[in-house]
Amino acid sequence: MKQRIDGVTPPYEPETDRALHRWMPPGVAREPLMLFKVLERHPELASRMRALGAGLLVHGRLGDADRELVIARVAARSGCAYEWGVHMATYAETAGLTPEQVTLTATGTPDEPAWSARQTALLRAVDELHATARVSDAVWSGLREYLDEQEVLELLVLAGWYRTIAYVANGARIEGEPWALALPGTSGTSGTPRA
Numbered sequence: 691m692k693q694r695i696d697g698v699t700p701p702y703e704p705e706t707d708r709a710l711h712r713w714m715p716p717g718v719a720r721e722p723l724m725l726f727k728v729l730e731r732h733p734e735l736a737s738r739m740r741a742l743g744a745g746l747l748v749h750g751r752l753g754d755a756d757r758e759l760v761i762a763r764v765a766a767r768s769g770c771a772y773e774w775g776v777h778m779a780t781y782a783e784t785a786g787l788t789p790e791q792v793t794l795t796a797t798g799t800p801d802e803p804a805w806s807a808r809q810t811a812l813l814r815a816v817d818e819l820h821a822t823a824r825v826s827d828a829v830w831s832g833l834r835e836y837l838d839e840q841e842v843l844e845l846l847v848l849a850g851w852y853r854t855i856a857y858v859a860n861g862a863r864i865e866g867e868p869w870a871l872a873l874p875g876t877s878g879t880s881g882t883p884r885a
Contacts, residue, residue: 695862697727706730713740715748723776724864725855743855746848751841758785759809760845761852762795763816766873768856775870782871796874808836812845819849 710722729736758781765774782792790804800813811832
């Protein structure tokens with residue numbers, strides 16, 4: 691399937707170039723992501739989105755391991771091969787996710803033996819939010835065993851934010867980055883389901 695909105699292309703206007711580089715996390719030397727190039731078709735919207743996205747990714751209270759597990763599960767449950775592939779290629783190893791766990795974010799349940807009790811609590815919350823837009827008392831209690839009040843609030847926003855990103859990537863059919871991992875169960879990074 692063809693991408694529905696083309697990203698901005700070089701040579702970039704100076705402000706577009708600055709904006710694209712502000713999107714990229716510190717220390718990442720890759721070309722700005724196609725997602726960001728598409729969002730820069732609407733610079734005012736992109737600048738508002740960038741503030742929240744950067745706050746969650748770089749300045750959040752959740753640790754890397756928790757954050758990336760939540761992002762991967764939200765992306766996988768939303769069928770967003772684009773975001774899952776980018777995050778798992780970029781952050782999975784540094785977040786301490788094993789190759790088995792990376793796959794299980796897309797194919798497993800929260801009760802897999804590969805997950806710690808903390809990871810199980812996070813995955814159950816993401817799954818309930820995905821299915822019902824709510825968190826049951828039992829799942830909330832499980833989260834509170836590991837996360838303080840601010841961390842739980844951040845988890846709720848993080849899950850919702852990456853659901854929004856999934857809507858953008860899937861709705862615009864953003865083509866996968868060539869270096870991204872393929873979401874298990876798809877034919878590649880574009881998110882096309884396998885026949």
